[in-house]
Structure formats: C-alpha cells, structure tokens
Amino acid sequence: MKKITSLLSIMALTAVFSSSVLAQQSASASAPTSTTIVAPIGITKTSSMTFGSFATGGAGTLVMTSAAVRSATGGVKLTTITGTPTAAAFAVTGQGSYGYDITLPASLTLTTAATGTTTTMLVNAFTSSLASGKGTLAAGGTDSFTVGATLNVAAGQVVGLYENATGFAVTVNYN
Known part of the structure; x- marks a missing residue:
C-alpha cells in the first residue's frame, strides 16, 4: 500500500511539474499594419435645373429627364417663350x-409671390444619368452626371416665376 501511495504521489508531482513546464511555453506572431489615404470626394454644381416655360389649362406634370428632354401630362402645355430647359449637372472629383x-x-418646393400670396409647386421623382445611382471616377479622378425631376402643377396654378434659390442637395459617397 505504501508503494502504491508513493507511486501515486510521484505521478501527481510529475503531472503538476509537467503542467508548470507546459504553461510556461508560449508562441507569438506579428501582423503588419497599413492604411491608404485617398483623395476626398467632392461635388460641384455645373448647371442649375430649369424647367423652362409652360402654360397650364389644368393639373398635370412637367417632366425634365436627366438628358434635358421635357414632356408634359394633363393640362400642362410646353412653350419656349422664356428660359432654356436644362437638367441640373454636377462634376465629381x-x-x-x-x-x-x-x-x-x-x-x-418652388415658390412664387407673384400675386402677393405665396404659392408653391412640388418637384419630386428626381432621376440621374447614372445607372442605379452609381458612378466611377476616371483614372484622373473626375466624373460628371445630370439630374432631372418632375414638376407637379395644380389646377389653377398662379402665373409667375417659381423658384427655390437654395436649390436641392445631391450627396456623393465612395462605395
């Protein structure tokens, strides 16, 4: 029995000593780290959107495509009396x-105060010349695109110049 107890004690000490030796062993690795700073993306308006002139005999819409092609629905009748119709244009760097x-x-919202009372028209359904709203900068870091939209005209819309002097925001982000 004494031999068994001694043998078990020796085995226990060997296990403890082996664990201590194994626990002191370690390994390490290193990982290189880097980053790239790219030129900041920027956008500049090169042309404002102008729907041009039209006459109205009732509610309808005036659509300006991103290719600067106008069309009308409902009571809106296109004219060329004043203003050259243009899509908005932007340059990206x-x-x-x-x-x-x-x-x-x-x-x-476009607003007029032609009659002393503020009157508005809604512009919505903005579209761009970029497929799916995605572009790619050329090797030199430049690109451009155009934007169109739909002007919603109410029945009895007041005659006058409608404007939104602050314009509309277009945002670009790297993808």
Whole structure:
C-alpha cells in the first residue's frame, strides 16, 4: 500500500511539474499594419435645373429627364417663350478609378409671390444619368452626371416665376 501511495504521489508531482513546464511555453506572431489615404470626394454644381416655360389649362406634370428632354401630362402645355430647359449637372472629383454612390432629394418646393400670396409647386421623382445611382471616377479622378425631376402643377396654378434659390442637395459617397 505504501508503494502504491508513493507511486501515486510521484505521478501527481510529475503531472503538476509537467503542467508548470507546459504553461510556461508560449508562441507569438506579428501582423503588419497599413492604411491608404485617398483623395476626398467632392461635388460641384455645373448647371442649375430649369424647367423652362409652360402654360397650364389644368393639373398635370412637367417632366425634365436627366438628358434635358421635357414632356408634359394633363393640362400642362410646353412653350419656349422664356428660359432654356436644362437638367441640373454636377462634376465629381476624388480618387481615380474609385466608385461612388449619389443620393438625390425626395422633393423640393418652388415658390412664387407673384400675386402677393405665396404659392408653391412640388418637384419630386428626381432621376440621374447614372445607372442605379452609381458612378466611377476616371483614372484622373473626375466624373460628371445630370439630374432631372418632375414638376407637379395644380389646377389653377398662379402665373409667375417659381423658384427655390437654395436649390436641392445631391450627396456623393465612395462605395
């Protein structure tokens, strides 16, 4: 029995000693770290959106495509008396060959005070010349696109110049 107890004691000490030796062993690895700073993305308006002139005999819409092509529905009748119809145009700058997304507004209000009373028209359904709202900067870091929208005309809309002097925001972000 004494031999068994001694043998068990020796085995226990060996296990403790082996664990201590194994616990002191370690390994390590290193990981290189890097980053790249790219040119900041920027956007500049190169042309404002102008729906041009029209006459109204009732409610309808005036659509300006991103290719600056106008069409009318309902009581809206296109004229060319004043103003040259143009889609809004934007220039984008940034890191060459990088992709970017654009965010267009949901709506905008045009206002006139021609009769002394403020009257408005809603502009919505903004579209761009970029497929799916995504662009790619050329190797030199530039690109451009155009934006169109729909002008909603109410029945009995007051005659006058309607404006939104602050304009609408278009946002670009690298993707």
